[in-house]
Amino acid sequence: MKEPENVCNENTFNLLYEAHGKPVWRFIYFKCGDTAQADDLVQEAFLKLWQNCAKVTKEKAKSFLFTVCNNAFLNEVAHTKVVLKHSKIQTDRTNFHSPEFLMEETEFNEKLKNSIENLTEAQRTAFLLNRIEGKKYTEIAEMLNISVKAVEKRMSQALATLRKEIGNV
Amino acid sequence: MNTIKMEKDHLLHKWLNNETTPEELEQLKADPEYASYVQIADASSGFEVSEMNSESNFEAISNKIKPVRQLRKSNVFSIVWKVAAVFAFLLSGYYYTTTLDTSVKTEIAQTETFSLPDGSEVVLNSGSEITYNKKKWDHSRELSLEGEAYFKVTKGSKFSVKTAEGTVSVLGTQFNVSARDEIFEVACYEGLVSVAFNDTLLKVPAGNKIQIENGKLVINKPSENLSPVWLADESSFENAPLLMVVKELERQYPINVSLENVDSTKRFTGTFSHQNLELALKSICEPLQLNYKINNNGAVTIETKNSK
Incomplete structure (x- = not known):
């Protein structure tokens, strides 16, 4: 061997x-x-x-x-907010939608961005690893050294918080 | 209601893991709450995040590693030192234990025969101790004795027996040394033995024995025995104080002797056996006009005959 x-x-x-x-x-x-x-x-x-x-x-x-x-x-003690840049999907969609929709979407994205930045560290890390890095729950669980159930919980909490912050859309 | 929610949650997580079919997604979107989750999650994926500057970080890491690499070399060096230290420690431990004195000790009613590094033979009588150094034996045949021992020395350099009373030196012979309490006794059976005590140097030829009490020579005359009697399981005395005889008796038998109304300085000349306590007591008491009594707990009382 x-x-x-x-x-x-x-x-x-x-x-x-x-x-x-x-x-x-x-x-x-x-x-x-x-x-x-x-x-x-x-x-x-x-x-x-x-x-x-x-x-x-x-x-x-x-x-x-x-x-x-x-x-x-x-x-380390210092925790600061994640700074997200503007969505790139936004530009793809511009061609197909009305100016009102565009306005709305920009507003929505802005709100979403701020809300994500305001999530707790635990929720944010799991949420962004899944959404931006495209990691599966099992991978996230491994990275954070927590259970898959815990990842599920954090994701649900993150989504619920975001929905509440943005308001019913 | 709850089960439906759980089912939808399950679907949502499945979708977030990219594992749903289009139908399942439609099913999920049917609920306005979950539809908004999907919308939020979808929109979130669109955000861009800062990227790491790969080159600058790699450079920084490389710069940090370099001094570490040099450090690692000195680590290897320190390991060598550690190994060397352990070896030095083990070596000194080995040296210490091998140069440590060897000692042979006998208990009551026990004799021990053993050889010294040069092949000389020693028979150690009961309740005695010999200490010598194996390492130094080659260049100085020297040992210290407490008690009594018989030596058969092979020919060679000076062989010395140190006792508290004096030192016995020979070149190659057979002799017996007894150094108990204040009485120092040397008997030579072959060759020539020199005995140093106080400031006196005395030569004892074969067949002679001397006895020194409190630093004074009391006996110096030919002996009739060819080897010490204790080697034949007997103890022999010549004009010895009773106290010394009793002490020898206590060394040869596991007993406690108490003297009652008996003058312990009474002199005794004779022999007792190491095999039979009854017989031994008889051989001591008869000539001195004494009575003895053996109690069942190993205590022996010796008293004057006419005291009763």
Whole structure:
């Protein structure tokens, strides 16, 4: 049997950065809402991965990165809002709708954006991982180290909060 | 009502996981509440979020790793030091235990025969102890004795027996040393033994024995025995105080002797056996006109014959 490959090899490490750097960054950005802090945490996580390269197999590297980031985040006190940019779908739809609808939709998106930014950290992270990163509940559960049921609950709560904030549309 | 809601919740989560059929989505949208959830969720997916700057972060990580890599090298170096320290510790432990003195000890009614590193033989009498150093034995044959022992020394360098009373040195011979309390007794059976006590150096030739009491020579004369009598399971005395005889008796038998109305400085010359307590007591008491009584708990009382 082949020994499980660890990540001490520089090439392996670079490949892992290519593969997981962005998702980890997003994940942590959804949590803290601060790009500079996300940069720091991601750098910290990869540094830790390198320092512990002998103990971490290639397969375990992903969950190692998420766990380290999550723990580092929990240690930091400053939580700020996630800043969302305007929807890109909006532009696609412009051609097919009336100016009133456009107005309405812009308003709706603006409200939605603010509401998402005001969600609790737990709800926001799960919600954005699902909606923007397209992660399945099982994947989110693994990243956040919680159960799938808990993810379901957070999603339901997030949707209910958003609907209430925006008002019946 | 509740079950319907649960079912719809289930459908909603299924849709959020991208696992619904178009029909199921229609079913979900039929409820205005869930329709708005779908709308919210759909719209949310459209938002763009900041992206990580891959290059700048990678550069930052690389810069942080570099000093770590150098650090790792010194870590390897420190591991070498750790290993070296452990070895040094083990080595010193080994050295310490091997240079530690070896000691042989006998209890009451027990004798022990053993060889020294050079092949010399030692028979240790009851209640005695010998201490010597195995490591140093090669260049100095020296041991310390408390009690009584018989030595058969192989020829070689000076062989010394240290006791509290004096030191016995030989080159290769057979001799017996007894150093109990204030009485120091040396008997030589082969060769020549030199005995140093106080400031005196005395040579004891084969077949002779000497006895020193309180630093004074009291006996120096030929002995009729070819080997110590205690090797034949007997104890022999010549003009010895009764107290010393009783102490020897207590060493050879698991008993407690108490003297009643008896002068413990009375002198005794004779032999007693180590095999039979009754016989041994008789051999001591008869010539001294004493009576003895053996109690069932191992206590022996010796008293004067005419005291009753």
